[in-house]
Amino acid sequence: MANSEFDTIAAISTPAGEGGISIIRISGSDALQVANQLVKDRDLTKVASHTINYGHIIDPETQEEVDEVMVSVMLAPKTYTKEDVVEINCHGGLLATNRTLQLVLSHGARLAEPGEFTKRAFLNGRLDLSQAEAVMDLIRAKTDQSMQVALNQLDGDLSRLIKKLRQDILDVLAQVEVNIDYPEYDAVEEMTSQMLKEKATEVRQHLVALLQSAKQGKVLRDGLATAIIGRPNVGKSSLLNTLLHEDKAIVTSVAGTTRDVIEEYVNVNGVPLRLIDTAGIRKTDDQVEKIGVERSRQALNAADLVLLLIDASRELTGEDQQLLTATEKKSRIVILNKTDLPTKVDANQLKAMLGDTPLIKTSITDHTGVDQLGETIAHLFFNQGIESHQGDVMVTNARHIGLLHQAKEALDDVLKGLADGMPVDLVQIDMTRCWDLLGEITGDSYQDELLDQLFSQFCLGK
Template identity: 60%
Template structure:
């Protein structure tokens, strides 16, 4: 296998930049452009040494660096790995990368370091995918869940399920090999049913965390809607703790959709501040209103903002109708002003959904709103004892398919179907679970998954 190299730190200025190499020639290749007290070939593994990078053609010293040397197999890729730590300027790190490539390294493809870790047996596919979840985590809880998956928690659970199925399939082989014993088939069906029930329960337990896990991984698409000038932009700014949207007393100030990620008690929200929904002749505002209506169809949570200082209007009632079948929290804002709205009618229109009173101008009611959001999607609280969630869409789909195969196997057993037919459904479940860890996955899918990674990871 050849030696690859890439920049592993974000583009732009920074204190430190890192060029990472992995492969059989990583140490020798770097040593040709390195000057220090001793050769990199001589330093101990998993040490960091000071030196300079030299352009062999011009003999110029390009950079002062700290070089980390890690020898196989105790590295992330299970290959020799070198990390050149230099100053984080754009020109500096690019010059070092170009010099490394001139010495014979190949520019790494997106995710190729993690791909090599997978191909070399360092991690399974679920752990590899969790690396990206770790990078993209938007809350502490999402990061904790990703860390546990990187450690292999999900992979171990899947391997246990596959082993249980394998034991059941072994019983089928006994039945096929020794058909002369009258009680073998009955015993095999009983064993198959026990194993199938065990796998079914375990997959069901994993899938029970899927909704919460997907929210932690991708964020909850949350649309803030309401008539103009009820406090939608103020709500976005309050939750984001930043001035992201312009707030004025002029109705129709927000003309377009504004998006911001916020962390509400461990729940990542992708907040979408929409233009106030009303009939208007202003062409630009009309486009904004249409986009707001489109957001209603795509959002997973609606924050419907009403004005406590105004009577309920027909437009407000139409908004209640538009969100009748959606997850909604009603926010009655501007409680610092005299109440002019009909609270009883609001409660009736809410149909049992949460109604939170706020004065965003005085920062009142936000704690109650955050508690309502967390309770709506994490009824038992966002924390789990093991912080373990199934969050990857691909994993969820494979678990659901595997569960369906187990259901078919159980139905076959209950109807007295021959065990070699039941074996087909059990085998299919075993293969589907193997796709999660990469044991039964094709090369095309592997390439597709790793192409989504960033360079240098």
């Protein structure tokens, strides 16, 4: 697709209000010309591509100086969008950046829609669809781990696998097509069915593995829903504050729709935790001894992981027992807190009650056991509950997951059809559907391409 088909777009491409430098990105065939009208002391049309140039932004109407800038000039096609790209690094703070953007917009560029630079990279053939989506995920990534998944995807891991699976399917379909031309041979029909069955089974296994990875992928992106529970005064708020404080890279505190719901994200040993019902925990402090089992139960239902605190300096109460029972089936860690005080809970007895559940002894006030808690959480997440897929292809995108499900169903139909002795040319339709659906993940076109390929491979000279 030629650059000229697109108008020139611009936007601030650094997060609003952060850092000393903001970058305005301009992309399109007029990018250079737009910027050149605004930059004093440099003729940008004369500078070499992929250079950074010092200069000043001036308002051409008033000759007023707006900002001191560095201007990157990158000519097509070796740019993010494959179009001419100019990036203006503004130094003068938010106000100057906004004024500069306004000037860019009043001199030939239009404000880019969200994701439009990436969309262009896709339309101009630089990224395929799953890679473009990976960029979106990257922007939203909350932890190092999810960043890595998005980076792998951007790198094309998923695309490569999907493309390989599609090619495998295509080879079989082509073979089927050839064999259908010789219906007089029963042996050929037999062979074709066998081939379809083997390939469908094999591809299906890959899809199932990808769908399994999706579960962990989702967690990496959204955080592991974690409930901190325990009866009043065991140290829930203290633990919450410790976790929040430890995490040097807290990403967000999102206020939900109801005033009460606050979700906080922390990164514990590489595991993103989404702490649920933290408002409930904070409220406890004002209401002294009021919030009990009922509230905890609600948080429990929504939780992927439960951190259940028990006060080591008090005898186990009925309330502790109820919470232990209520969490039996959950992925949980029991934390015996306040171990700095004289102990009234028999840790061995508790351990015997817990079976496989990890028991961690802490003193949150003395900061002992907190590191071990982090390690235990990471161990649960990466080695047990959900396996680690580090380095493997991982699917995190809802659209991809949906398509993978449908593709798997198409293969189920293939296998069922074959088992029921359906004619091969009908079974072939489901196999083709699987191929189409996988193609939608990478944004490849379907039917026509299938026909073209079949034609070029097998119908030559016929």
